[in-house]
Amino acid sequence: MAIYTKEEARKIMEKALSFSKADVCEINMGGSESGNIRYARNTVSTSGHRSNQTLVVQSSFGKKSGTATIDEFDDESLEKVVRRAEELAQLSPENPEFMAPMGPQTYDEPVSFVEATAKITPEFRAEVANKSITPAAAKDVTAAGFLNDSAGFNAILNSKGLFAYNKSTSMDFTVTMRTNDGTGSGWVTRDYNDVSKFDAAAASNAAIEKAIMSMEAKAIEPGKYTVILEPAAASDLLGNMASALDARTADEGRSFMSKEGGTKLGDKIVDERVNIYSDPLHPDVPTATWNGDGQALKKTKWIENGVVKNLAYSRYWAEQKGVDAVPYPSNIIMEGGTASLEDLIKDTKKGILVTRLWYIRSVDPQTLLFTGLTRDGTFYIENGKIKYPVKNFRFNESPIIMLNNLETLGKQVRVDGNLIPYMKVRDFTFTSLSDAV
DSSP: OOOOOHHHHHHHHHHHHHTOOSSEEEEEEEEEEEEEEEEETTEEEEEEEEEEEEEEEEEEETTEEEEEEESOOSHHHHHHHHHHHHHHHHHSOOOTTOOOOOOOOOOOOOOOOOHHHHTOOHHHHHHHHHHHHHHHHHTTEEEEEEEEEEEEEEEEEETTSOEEEEEEEEEEEEEEEEETTSSOEEEEEEEESSGGGOOHHHHHHHHHHHHHHTTTOBOOOOEEEEEEEOHHHHHHHHHHHHTTOBHHHHHTTOSTTEETTEEOTTOBOSOTTOOEEEOTTOTTSOOOSBOTTOOBOOOEEEEETTEEOOOBBOHHHHHHHTSOOBOOOSSOEEOOOSBOHHHHHHTOSEEEEEEEEEEEEEEETTTTEEEEEEEEEEEEEETTEEEEEBOEEEEEEOHHHHHHSEEEEEEEEEETTEEEEEEEEEEEEEEEEEOOO
């Protein structure tokens, strides 16, 4: 087994650290047990199990550092990897932004491990595939999906006395459903720490329904439309916005968060209904309670009532600016409302429902303008009902503009480890049509 207990991991890491002759030494250790199943053309194509363990040593002499990795933990191997890291450090140039490891820290007890997820079996995975393939075949639809589940740990120990340990579980599921005439496509994604929250049949049926509904899509003119963004669509743009909440790029004039004479920290940049925070202890999207540097992660407000409340400061940049370091978020949680997708559709006179976005690329980091395409189910809404499927669009849009054009926030949904609400937005810009299904 590649998953070590807290005590087992610490014993191995302390043994490795005992071989160090460097000024400072940091050791990271991790391991996981994961399983997967993949299917396409309504047939299982691959399945497997992977057991993986690694130990990484970073040795530093002054501002010169070297890193070496190993996956064998006997004494001889541990000494060998430490010596190798030290050799590489002596050969390396100085890092002008080197930060010495931190001393002991205090961490909250994580809630990211769920035993049921760690005990997923091959039979469970096969049944997930069956719950996609069987209903798809019955409706003249072809399924292609992937399920991956994992249980693992990470730990860090350094020569300054810092030690941290975390266990976590996760499962990720995606499936694409295509009608056999090639004109309709539906898609869903699901991810959880706790597999008991996962309903494979419901997820697959949602994708099947989208595929059938999207058959024979009609072309409509590009332009500015009221759109309902499903959380999977909104998540991509919000994630790109969150990456701009970085103090250094803002201070250096390289991001949307820059402004003449400083940054937009404290400025109102979006609708006052927008509240975004991170929280490693949130029961729906829990994460480790420390980051790769060993910094403690706490609940942090990033945007409150539309106002920028925090920017992320690396340890180096915080030292340069004489402020406290602010770790980057481990998840993104955007507060929503009570409206369901059905409620949002019912309250829309004319608009477009977007299932997901893909192939997103930055156009202008200064304005956070992005371009990309809709995919796997795009529908025209009229008088509170979905009237017909429409061909996919290319869009040019900024999440900042999007969040200033909010009409309604709906219920939150977990997407890629984040909590994102359904949202209805006016004047979303579609620039051209795409023939892709």
